[in-house]
Amino acid sequence: MLLIRCPICAMDRPESEFHHAGAAHVDRPADPAAASDAEWAGYLYLRDNPKGVIAERWRHVHGCGRFFNALRHTVSDRLLATYPSGTPRPEITA
Amino acid sequence: MTRFSLATLIRQAFTGNTGWTAQWRAAEPQPAYDAIIVGGGGHGLATAYYLASEHGMRRVAVLEKGWLGGGNTGRNTTILRSNYLWPESQGLYEHSLKLWEGLSRVLNYNVMYSPRGVMVLAHNHHDVQVARRHVHANRLTGIDNEWLTPPQVKEFCPLLNTATNIRYPILGAALQRRGGTARHDAVAWGFARAASGLGVDIVENCEVTGITRDASGAVSGVETTRGAIRAPRVGVVAAGHTSVLMAMAGVRMPLESYPLQALVSEPVKPAMPCVVMSNTIHAYMSQSDKGEMVIGAGTDAYNSYSQTGGLHISAHTLEAICELFPTIRRLRMLRNWAGIVDVTPDRSPIIGTTPVPGLFVNCGWGTGGFKATPGSGHVFAHTVATGAPHRINASFRLERFGTGRLIDEAAAAAVAH
Numbered sequence: 001m002l003l004i005r006c007p008i009c010a011m012d013r014p015e016s017e018f019h020h021a022g023a024a025h026v027d028r029p030a031d032p033a034a035a036s037d038a039e040w041a042g043y044l045y046l047r048d049n050p051k052g053v054i055a056e057r058w059r060h061v062h063g064c065g066r067f068f069n070a071l072r073h074t075v076s077d078r079l080l081a082t083y084p085s086g087t088p089r090p091e092i093t094a
Numbered sequence: 095m096t097r098f099s100l101a102t103l104i105r106q107a108f109t110g111n112t113g114w115t116a117q118w119r120a121a122e123p124q125p126a127y128d129a130i131i132v133g134g135g136g137h138g139l140a141t142a143y144y145l146a147s148e149h150g151m152r153r154v155a156v157l158e159k160g161w162l163g164g165g166n167t168g169r170n171t172t173i174l175r176s177n178y179l180w181p182e183s184q185g186l187y188e189h190s191l192k193l194w195e196g197l198s199r200v201l202n203y204n205v206m207y208s209p210r211g212v213m214v215l216a217h218n219h220h221d222v223q224v225a226r227r228h229v230h231a232n233r234l235t236g237i238d239n240e241w242l243t244p245p246q247v248k249e250f251c252p253l254l255n256t257a258t259n260i261r262y263p264i265l266g267a268a269l270q271r272r273g274g275t276a277r278h279d280a281v282a283w284g285f286a287r288a289a290s291g292l293g294v295d296i297v298e299n300c301e302v303t304g305i306t307r308d309a310s311g312a313v314s315g316v317e318t319t320r321g322a323i324r325a326p327r328v329g330v331v332a333a334g335h336t337s338v339l340m341a342m343a344g345v346r347m348p349l350e351s352y353p354l355q356a357l358v359s360e361p362v363k364p365a366m367p368c369v370v371m372s373n374t375i376h377a378y379m380s381q382s383d384k385g386e387m388v389i390g391a392g393t394d395a396y397n398s399y400s401q402t403g404g405l406h407i408s409a410h411t412l413e414a415i416c417e418l419f420p421t422i423r424r425l426r427m428l429r430n431w432a433g434i435v436d437v438t439p440d441r442s443p444i445i446g447t448t449p450v451p452g453l454f455v456n457c458g459w460g461t462g463g464f465k466a467t468p469g470s471g472h473v474f475a476h477t478v479a480t481g482a483p484h485r486i487n488a489s490f491r492l493e494r495f496g497t498g499r500l501i502d503e504a505a506a507a508a509v510a511h
Contacts, residue, residue: 049337
């Protein structure tokens with residue numbers, strides 16, 4: 001069970017209050033009609049899946065209900081940072 | 095390598111069992127091979143075996159970073175079945191189940207294939223509709239699957255609680271009688287022994303750290319912790335670590351890796367006659383030949399390579415198990431663990447070529463690859479040897495995520511497998 005800091009509530013809360021919502025910073029093609037099949041496949045399906053630091057979305061479903069982003073190490077599962085959606089990824093490597 | 099037979103058993107009995115030899119050669123990596131298989135789990139070893147036995151390729155190496163079958167091959171719950179929904183999956187998994195049926199004889203190694211029946215429970219109206227749709231779809235293609243009423247369920251597995259007043263009452267079940275279990279370690283060892291006997295080099299403690307490419311962009315070999323090895327064909331069969339390996343060749347994969355948990359109880363006398371699975375309440379159970387109740391739990395919600403998993407995931411499964419099997423409530427759990435599974439968006443595997451010439455990939459088995467071990471190795475060996483997919487895995491190519499021709503088995507594979 002992870003302990004996750006919700007950046008909106010500014011509180012450390014157990015993982016069971018949150019919903020994992022997949023990779024963060026995946027941008028939908030700006031002009032959907034012009035995007036190629038390969039670009040759609042990249043947006044919909046291709047993922048980095050790193051053994052290391054991952055940027056992911058969480059939603060505080062049993063709290064404020066808001067989406068936010070987190071950096072987590074996928075071997076230790078340690079959360080390195082959480083930050084509001086729409087803000088750039090913090091510079092953290094380990 | 096000594097061939098197993100009644101005669102050798104008797105001879106060994108009279109000589110104090112001192113004449114048994116190692117089951118496979120501990121090979122030193124050679125500078126070059128015709129093909130390299132990255133990953134010494136069941137699928138990788140099966141691929142090497144069929145490359146040697148069916149395609150005559152003897153200069154083949156299997157590179158394993160740890161020990162044989164130490165990844166998901168040794169961590170799964172050993173369930174075999176082929177009752178999938180779509181024709182593509184039915185072809186692949188039924189091909190595999192047919193190979194399981196004769197595998198002990200073919201490998202001269204007892205893989206302890208036990209067709210004890212796999213029962214998938216239905217707990218609500220929707221489950222009943224989905225399960226019966228699977229039964230019909232299977233029977234149309236000649237795969238055995240039948241619908242059982244609650245009294246028939248109770249008769250087939252007396253341990254089950256079929257009371258109507260529980261939280262998730264049993265409304266029926268789909269039963270595949272040819273489904274069952276096999277011994278996971280024996281599968282890895284049997285394929286390793288047979289492949290090694292045909293000349294395949296099996297190299298343990300050899301981690302691949304890079305995939306090398308020539309000027310034309312084609313694969314030329316791999317870098318490992320035991321030196322560089324040249325080969326014109328490289329097959330990646332690395333389960334949860336596939337994304338990491340493919341990134342070495344610059345290929346992004348439609349995969350996410352999650353810990354999938356399992357646990358076993360203290361051993362008891364034979365009590366559980368079959369495999370019972372419930373996708374709805376995330377629980378499945380069978381009994382090993384050692385007597386342990388083998389219980390499969392779900393995956394964590396987030397990507398991870400931790401090989402542990404959250405305790406609340408297995409606790410959730412145990413709650414369901416205790417309600418379904420009240421008899422075993424007081425059993426203590428001996429061990430719990432996780433394996434890292436690589437999950438695709440459509441819950442179907444990827445077996446085929448890649449954008450890099452000479453590089454092949456067999457991955458995405460997600461939460462249920464064990465059942466496919468021989469079939470997966472068989473069709474992947476064909477793909478590696480000929481450079482083109484076998485008829486059976488033609489639909490499982492990587493390109494399907496660009497064309498949109500997905501094989502959506504989420505209903506069959508969401509958690510329980």
